[in-house]
Amino acid sequence: MSDIPGSLRGAANIPEQEDLPVRSARRHARCLNGHDLEQAGVNGGYHHDLRTSTWTCNLCRELHLPRARWLVIEHGQPTPAEQAAERARVWPVLLVARRPEARAGIGRLELRVRDAAIADVDLQLCGVDHRGVVRRIRVDVAYLRRGFGTVMLDAAMARGPGYHWSTVELDPSPQARAFWATQAPIEQLHLGEPHYCSHMREANGDWF
Template sequence: MTAGLVGCSPGSDSGLSARPAVHHGHCFNGHDLDIAGRTMSYDHSVYVPTSSCNLCQALGLPRSTWFEIDLRFVHETPPTDAELVLIARPPTARAGVGQVDLQLRSQRIGGLDLWLCGIDRRGVIGPVGVDASYRRRGFGTVLVAAALARGAGYRWSTTAISESASARAFCAAQYWPDGVHLSRPHYCSHMKFANGDEV
């Protein structure tokens, strides 16, 4: 574990990064972890598991260590002291817009809007927002992965995506399911009704 991760505070430029807690074949810098070597540990400042690329650490590269974020929401996991967690904010109406937030020590550092319909098995992901000091460190990817995990096998789409280079780069780096419609939200009739639209 790198010293920069210990005792980090929200909003600080601590260099912390995050990934969904699933098997990764490569590190942030593109190294095959079977070849580069991987060390797993635990960060006691936020009570979250970490992984490190041994080669990145030997080369002194950035993002060599990252937090492994459980994609289950905090209320879906056994009681824990974790201070870097996903929080669900359910919709007020079935198939309406809810939110997925990522919180560090009870402070929101990122989030997105999410529409889900279990009847039509459809999901729509809204804009992904991450605080400036935490961008390009994997937190947005954790949010997208958490949203997609809510509807395995669903048909997915997103709301309009900015044409900026940074927004396009973020979208291009995600692991979207087959058939996703980017920038073309496909709201089902239940979502439209919940949104107050004409059906």
């Protein structure tokens, strides 16, 4: 084989844009600019630096719109915390699950990018009563407005398909209200009032 042309060699060294929006791997009917994806068409790709799949809305790309491409976060298969360090050597983007200390207690899902936790969600789950409570979603300020909070909500709810889902009392700030007002959870989610089961109440130290 002849030598690789210089221009191609140069291109391979240009790091890919990393501040892309993110979405969970669940089916999305519309792109981030609101196009029906069946009409607009989508193209699958791969972000080699982050070793993560991407989707691009074809219509957005033709129109040169921002947010045409997004990273696909595998929200349904978290890595147990004990295996996270090892897997992070291979996978720059990793969803990590931290088990609760007590049954039906507070567990955590953490999204790590290059071994830094940039978003997490605290949740309580009960497999006996098929209930889930989303307690708190946090996104690092440097990563806001890119869809990480929504991915964390999808990741939380993927832990209990068909469960009865609710949240704790919501943060009254306009930013938090705007977050919840844009969510379209995959199943019904009761906002602002946790529907704890007796196991969760016991784990929370509340027997009343």
